[in-house]
Amino acid sequence: MSSKHREQGKDGQGAVPEAASTEQAAATTASQVPPAEPKPDQSAGKAGAAPEDAALRAARLEAELAAVREELSAVNDKYLRKLADDVNFRKRMAREKEDGQRYALSGLLGDLVPVLDDFDRAIGSSEASREYAVLHDGIVLIRRQLGQVLEGKYGLKRFESVGQPFDPQRHEAVAVVQGQPGEGDEAVVAEEFAAGYGLHDRVLRTAKVRVRMPAPAAEPKAGGEGA
Secondary structure, eight states: OOHHHHHHHHHHHHHHHHHHHHHHHHHHHHHHSOOOOOOOOHHHHHHHHHHHHHHHHHHHHHHHHHHHHHHHHHHHHHHHHHHHHHHHHHHHHHHHHHHHHHSTTHHHHHHHHHHHHHHHHHHHHHHHHOOHHHHHHHHHHHHHHHHHHHHHHHOEEEEOOTTSBOOTTTEEEEEEEEOOTTSOSSOEEEEEEEOEEEETTEEEEOEEEEEEEOOOOOOOOHHHHHO
């Protein structure tokens, strides 16, 4: 064997142990490193969580819907009660208005009933006595009593017109007469055909009267003008 071959043999024997030691070190290092834990499957986790979230969301929506329905039912009940109260109030007001119109004159009529009794007694007395004076006195008495009732309790009062200046707010002229010189220079009520009445501070009915107009002014004579 040549020296060249021996060198190669030596080099080859030296190279083999070095490669073996490298492989052994790598194996040892690999054995010492702990195996990597497998990563959780995120897609599986998401797939499992989605049905749970949907169920919670559906339950929450159902609870909110139930609360809204309950609130709506309470509001509807309040509205129906309010509507019923309003209808009853309108009916009661209409009934009270109708009763007020029907019985508004109950007080006045109650005061007039005794006057009717007086008329009945006056008629009975006149029929029994057949005297005009008895009937006349009875009617005068009834008229006085009726006037006192209407004036004292209801404020109805007759106002005088004859001799008063003509007032279109209180008098209605149904006739006119020409006055004489010296009777005044303004229109005056000369005669009363129907009495006028006032209610408190208002005129309830104007008096129907004849009005005396002032005499026209005398025209100056022609001779007086020449003088």
